[in-house]
Amino acid sequence: MASDLIHVDDNGVLTLTLSTAAAGTSLDHGLVLEARDTLRAVVRGAIDADAVLLRGDGKNFCAGGNVAKFGSADDRSDYLRGLADDLHSAIGFLYETQLPVVAAVKGWAAGAGMSLVLHADVAIGGPATKMRPAYPGIGLSPDGGMSWQLPRVVGAARARYIIMTDQILDADQALSMGILSEIVDDDAVEQSAYDLAAQLAAGPRGSHRAIRTLVHESATRSLTDHLAAEAATIAGLSVTAEGVEGVDAFLAKRKADYRGVR
Structure with a gap:
């Protein structure tokens, strides 16, 4: 640059x-x-x-x-x-x-x-x-x-x-x-x-990417196809380092450290 x-x-x-x-x-x-x-x-x-x-x-x-x-x-x-x-x-x-x-x-x-x-x-x-x-x-x-x-x-x-x-x-x-x-x-x-x-x-990369993709693609998908995409996406994110950190931090009542798990 x-x-x-x-x-x-x-x-x-x-x-x-x-x-x-x-x-x-x-x-x-x-x-x-x-x-x-x-x-x-x-x-x-x-x-x-x-x-x-x-x-x-x-x-x-x-x-x-x-x-x-x-x-x-x-x-x-x-x-x-x-x-x-x-x-x-x-x-x-x-x-x-x-x-x-x-x-x-x-x-x-x-x-x-x-x-x-x-x-x-x-x-x-x-x-x-x-x-x-x-x-x-x-x-x-x-x-x-x-x-x-x-x-x-x-x-x-x-x-x-x-x-x-x-x-x-x-x-x-x-x-x-x-x-x-x-x-x-x-x-x-x-x-x-x-x-x-x-x-x-500082937030969860995977979550942000998924949100942007889901919103952009919603205009060209049927509701049934989009619900399937949402289900697959949330399930996939749940086992990523960021997904695990987010849930664990919520249960522990602490702020999630997404940068720390990248």
Whole structure:
């Protein structure tokens, strides 16, 4: 990992900073590539991490793609296809890590920034947090998985309405729709998101992976098949070191030490 904006700390939190104050906190292509390579290393076991924190290093989480670079590209189609492919590769590896993902959504999350928020398991914002699809405003269509994920969060009809009319969602609206998980004071967004990521990092890896997998796959399974998957998963986890530690700690009325049994 070449940048201090992308790193794993002693708590097992992999911080991925995807925008900076430069260029109006637009999505930084270089950081996207670094995040992709880092997540791929996690998948391959070359880097050890227990949770992921998505953040921006400016006043906004991410204000979307760098439209000025779109306009100056010699071949806009080729340029945008490359950007989309790189972002989508990073998102694919994010899912493949099977790690819990927390987003610190301060300020604006627009365009690809809003797409990234939708891929977090938990998204924490503040009263000043705002979201906007932004794509129709420049005559383009979504990327970053927005048109796949948003319908799963708010429903297809509402997703079409939000994207096609380029709705600006304030924090309360995003919370009520389930896009944000919690609203805290604006100056506490970063720390609250990090603290939660650290809490999840100290928790049971197997349980978190199973929860993410079960929830994601529930949309394409019948109830009967899903109940079978739940039964197999809980039985399998019960004999893992973390499963044994969790039950034993509960019976002994002590806090489980999941890191100690990894």
